Amino acid sequence: MTTSHSSAPVGARTAPLTARRSRGTKVRRQRVKAAWLFLTPMLVALALVAGWPLFRTFFLSFTDASLSDLGTANFIGFENYLVHDNGRWFGIMADPVWWQSVWNTVYFSVVAVSLKVKFGVIVALILNAEFKGRTIVRAAVLIPWAIPTIVSAQMWAWMLNDQFGIINHMLMGVGVIDDPIAWTASATYSMWAVIMVDVWKTIPFVALLVLAALQMLPKDCYEAAEVDGIHPVRVFFKVTLPLVTPALMVAVIFRLLDALRVFDVIYVLTSNSTSTMSMSVYARQQLVEFQDVGYGSAASTLLFLIIALATVAYIYAGRKQLQLGGDA
Template identity: 70%
Template sequence: MAIPKSTPAVAAAAAIEQPRRRGRVSVQRVRAAWLFLIPMLVVLAAVAGWPLLRTIWFSMTDASFSDLTTYSFIGLENYLVYDNGAWYGVLADPVWWQAVWNTLFFTVVSVGLETIIGLAIALTLNMQFRGRGWVRAATLVPWAIPTIVSAKMWGWMLHDQFGMINHLLLTLGLIDAPLNWTANPELSMWAVIMVDVWKTTPFMALLALAALQMLPSDCYEAAKVDGVNPVKVFFRVTLPLIYPALMVAIIFRVLDALRVFDVIYVLTSNSRDTMSMSVYARQQLVEFQDVGYGSAASTVLFLIIALLTISYLYLGRKQFGGEA
């Protein structure tokens, strides 16, 4: 029996049917994706969206912790208002701008040091040597310790009377008298940065190490054959290849550092020399019982972080689009 040959009409019908079939499959996949995402979106809206909207609403009221049931809508007065020849509000408070400066200084210095030290540790752990697995596990210990615990531990170590840091420096002859690390205005911020760098450097090292282990070996073999200097290989080959992963780690740390609270509050409490934006918001909200003013400070902090996040995502998408 002869098999009928395909006619042009049959081929055209098949060509039309194939995109339709693919379109139906794509629609089914999109529906399945939304079915899986809806529970997560509902939970996210409940635990994050509703508190955020409530905070924004309270920032435009004169609510107080003494009575959250009775309050009045005052608009943007908690943010900025001109009254009797003077400006009032969060954006006119010099303590707030000091907190902004402290947060930015803490973010730039701590994230910069963590990136440099973490990259150096990652390069070391990427080498072949005996006991590398144990060294990798030991490197992650500071990251595994809760921030409150590590801050309290370092608070005892930095104590001016019986802290081991002062004892060690006195023994080595580096200082003549004990230093009050967490109360001295010139030392308190650097003490906070030191503790944060010790705590978070393993995170940077871990992500950098993961990127290093994904690099192809062909480039390094070619550079070794050509006798290229290892420093030049790092800046010309290694750093450009791990740059995307390193930038992801940096942006995560920057966003985390901008909302820092625990390590600063445990070590220095409400000191203006180290007060971050989160500590400022907590002071207004809890200690001063001013829900409206504290919510306004929290909203400004949220807007700053959201703006940085959106800018990073936009620039990253534009860069990838240009490369494509």
């Protein structure tokens, strides 16, 4: 007579499984509780440091608050944003200077981030190669990133000066230009001067992230490609670039956020020039120089919304791209 495990009661067989599930659920609850316990101080600090000023700015954007007397602010609704009166539109949405600053910011962000990514990848590939003195070169590349932005912007402002700047002196010395160029005062060259300074400053950040990703890549892929005689350029686009894409996405989102809220490098180099004015410079001008806190808060609120939408759109597009790449 043979016996079978199937003859055991169903309750006896499911009891261990139920107990394991119960223990797993309890462990997950404990982990979630511990996570919230550790996150609470950070969330409280974030609410005080970022949440309250953001809410305050949002509230002031619906008032006629002035920097000279914030206590007498009156609620005016959406008049700072857009209002129609006597057949004309008023408010920040009807201000051509605001839309010029939006265009300047978008143009600066797209061009600067694109150049940072391209040159950052090139620098990372060079630093990843084996050559004598690589450690010293890696340390030297980080110098622009280590210099504070205000210091580097002021340094470049002196170098780009049309009277005593070394850039004009060098270009005239080799015969590229005949007369000095006002790089930061000319509407033709000022935006490109700002982009050049910002790219020079932040290329090391992108290069560092990509270099870290390159050093984590599996060597067997490259050994197999070398054995098969595949051209290095094709290996880069088919193997290296897809593998470092997650690191590039992180670099792009950080640089994009900084570019959309850029202030210091533009303000130091070109001050309030409309040819390079960013949204942050526009908001600062309304808040400080014109002392219109309500109008400046409206500009700051729109800047926050634009950055938030751009971030969400980029993350969504990045996830879709990674999903398509994984399916392929």
